[in-house]
Amino acid sequence: MVDHARLDRDHVWHPFTQQQGWSEEEPLVIERGEGSYLFDSEGRRYLDGTAALWCNVHGHRHPVIDAAVREQLDRVAHTTMLGLTHPGATELAARLVEIAPEGLSRVFYSDSGSTAAEIALKIAFQYQQQRGGEHVRRTKFVRLREAYHGDTIGSVSIGGIDLFHSTYRPLLFETFVAEPGDAADLERVLGAHGDEVAAVVVEPLVQGAAGILVQPPGYLRAARELCDRFGVLLVCDEVATGFGRTGTMFASEQEGVAPDLMCLAKGITGGYLPLAATLTTEKIYDGFLGSYEEFKTFFHGHTYTGNPLACAAALANLDVFEQERTLAQLGPKIALFEELMAAVAAMPEVAEVRQRGVMVGIDLGDHDDALRMGHRVTVEARKRGAFIRPLGNTVVLMPPLSISADELRELVAIAAESIRAAVASAPSQLPQAA
Numbered sequence: 001m002v003d004h005a006r007l008d009r010d011h012v013w014h015p016f017t018q019q020q021g022w023s024e025e026e027p028l029v030i031e032r033g034e035g036s037y038l039f040d041s042e043g044r045r046y047l048d049g050t051a052a053l054w055c056n057v058h059g060h061r062h063p064v065i066d067a068a069v070r071e072q073l074d075r076v077a078h079t080t081m082l083g084l085t086h087p088g089a090t091e092l093a094a095r096l097v098e099i100a101p102e103g104l105s106r107v108f109y110s111d112s113g114s115t116a117a118e119i120a121l122k123i124a125f126q127y128q129q130q131r132g133g134e135h136v137r138r139t140k141f142v143r144l145r146e147a148y149h150g151d152t153i154g155s156v157s158i159g160g161i162d163l164f165h166s167t168y169r170p171l172l173f174e175t176f177v178a179e180p181g182d183a184a185d186l187e188r189v190l191g192a193h194g195d196e197v198a199a200v201v202v203e204p205l206v207q208g209a210a211g212i213l214v215q216p217p218g219y220l221r222a223a224r225e226l227c228d229r230f231g232v233l234l235v236c237d238e239v240a241t242g243f244g245r246t247g248t249m250f251a252s253e254q255e256g257v258a259p260d261l262m263c264l265a266k267g268i269t270g271g272y273l274p275l276a277a278t279l280t281t282e283k284i285y286d287g288f289l290g291s292y293e294e295f296k297t298f299f300h301g302h303t304y305t306g307n308p309l310a311c312a313a314a315l316a317n318l319d320v321f322e323q324e325r326t327l328a329q330l331g332p333k334i335a336l337f338e339e340l341m342a343a344v345a346a347m348p349e350v351a352e353v354r355q356r357g358v359m360v361g362i363d364l365g366d367h368d369d370a371l372r373m374g375h376r377v378t379v380e381a382r383k384r385g386a387f388i389r390p391l392g393n394t395v396v397l398m399p400p401l402s403i404s405a406d407e408l409r410e411l412v413a414i415a416a417e418s419i420r421a422a423v424a425s426a427p428s429q430l431p432q433a434a
């Protein structure tokens with residue numbers, strides 16, 4: 001039998017992972033999934049509390065999405081969007097436009113959230129350049145403090161999580177920074193620099209990777225109005241919030257906001273295959289039209305852009321939203337989730353619970369970094385049959401939208417027990433105890 005744990009230790013380098021600690025722990029080798037559960041090589045089962053890192057929507061091995069990918073495999077696995085098109089890419093673009101906020105009418109495909117954000121930046125920048133006149137001065141971006149838009153250099157430039165991003169500062173372009181959730185601060189930044197700004201980039205309603213930071217109601221609406229007032233584009237990065245995560249198909253809907261550019265990835269294929277899309281308006285699209293020798297072309301494209309297998313999964317993902325009335329089912333589920341989290345918020349080990357829809361962050365407060373308190377909780381959870389991931393000292397619960405009420409109770413119960421166990425068993429030099 002192949003020793004996958006050994007092969008992993010010998011040859012694999014994991015994302016966002018200190019390999020030194022990793023190779024001292026027994027890696028969890030996941031062989032298959034079913035609904036809300038993952039199964040490891042020993043046959044043990046775990047509730048998937050991360051939804052395959054925030055992208056699974058309808059559960060693992062959903063028969064409709066499985067079948068769609070298989071059927072596409074019998075036609076063709078991959079071609080290219082450079083100089084060709086295919087049925088899946090065209091139908092998916094039309095359906096995304098149909099469900100997207102008003103005015104978004106064009107779909108540019110890529111393959112990850114990072115590239116979706118990178119593309120939004122480049123489109124916004126080039127659009128302002130090609131508008132000409134005063135607009136050529138619009139070369140800067142406004143980002144929110146603690147923002148996360150991916151790991152490529154452009155998307156890191158508009159990111160603000162020091163732990164992930166500060167190392168690369170010399171490589172990054174300069175941005176203006178606004179306080180998350182503070183419309184007056186955004187107004188201040190745009191008031192001072194508005195005529196140099198190409199676009200404001202936000203994660204609408206919730207900043208996910210920052211630790212599920214929830215914005216106050218009205219913030220996104222205010223950001224939209226400020227962008228309009230200062231003639232600046234608004235980019236909504238819905239990579240994490242899209243496809244039902246916050247209770248509606250897109251988070252922007254909840255404040256009646258239509259962005260100029262919208263980034264989609266994670267949930268777009270139901271968590272099956274790498275696909276992303278950057279949506280924009282006809283007005284911005286038109287700014288790239290011209291005869292070839294005007295060189296207004298958007299010179300950008302990835303090899304696997306608009307991959308047919310991924311588009312098939314994405315179309316099936318949208319079919320399942322309709323067939324299972326996923327969004328309608330979500331209301332009561334979110335209410336239950338909120339009720340369960342209220343009890344967790346009251347635990348002495350918990351500083352704060354932040355929640356928006358099916359995105360939850362359980363903040364354990366200040367603990368010495370060396371204690372790795374969030375990580376300890378996830379180790380305890382694994383023993384109890386759930387796979388969850390921390391963001392520093394915040395434990396994140398982000399199950400598939402299809403999770404049942406009973407599974408949700410089980411997930412929250414395991415998280416609560418694991419928090420108690422982790423705090424109780426941690427070495428005693430806790431800052432609170434000092």
Ligand SMILES: *Cc1c(COP(=O)(O)O)cnc(C)c1O
Pocket residue numbers: 111112113114115117148149150151203208209237238239240241265266
């Ligand atoms: C995860 C995430 C990204 C990056 O997506 P990748 O597919 O990991 O590159 C970008 N923006 C937001 C808001 C995200 O949550």
